[in-house]
Amino acid sequence: KGTPILVDYLEAFRARNAVDLKLVMTGSGDIPIPPDLAPHVIDVGFVSETEKFEAMAGALAFCHPSVNESLGIVLLEAWLAGTPGIVHAHGEVLRFQCERSNGGLWFKTYPEFEEALQLLLSSPETRRALGQAGRAYVLREYAWEAVEERMLEALDAAVGGVGG
Secondary structure, eight states: OOHHHHHHHHHHHHHHSOOOOOEEEESSOOOOOOTTTGGGEEEEESOOHHHHHHHHHTSSOEEEOOSOOSOOHHHHHHHHTTOOEEEETTOHHHHHHHHHHTOEEEESSHHHHHHHHHHHHHOHHHHHHHHHHHHHHHHHHSSHHHHHHHHHHHHHHHHHHHHO
């Protein structure tokens, strides 16, 4: 779900910038990694929820380049850890979540990806503000009370619409 483009873009970023940036990957899947990039990609496989949260909290950003998501639960988890997101602009749902929350950046092309990374690397204040905005968004929009309220409103509208 977009990992090959992330690998390609990280390889380009490392070639163009004097930044020792690493990519930490969790979960399953076999992604071909170019030999020159292999020492800079850390594939930890499946990890506990605690380890995943700690990895997200320690990251510069959580990059989710998929263009086929209906809801980015892992992006929401990264925001709960206070970490900004970087998503592909053609992933409409993830981009919408970043726009609405002000919790992340998006890219269409490699230069935009590089610009997003450079911004987060050069401005810890921006990184922190994006992460905090994302966290506030998740707590506001996805807290049980908020979801329950929206569900009850939808049910009321449906019942009111049926019986007139």
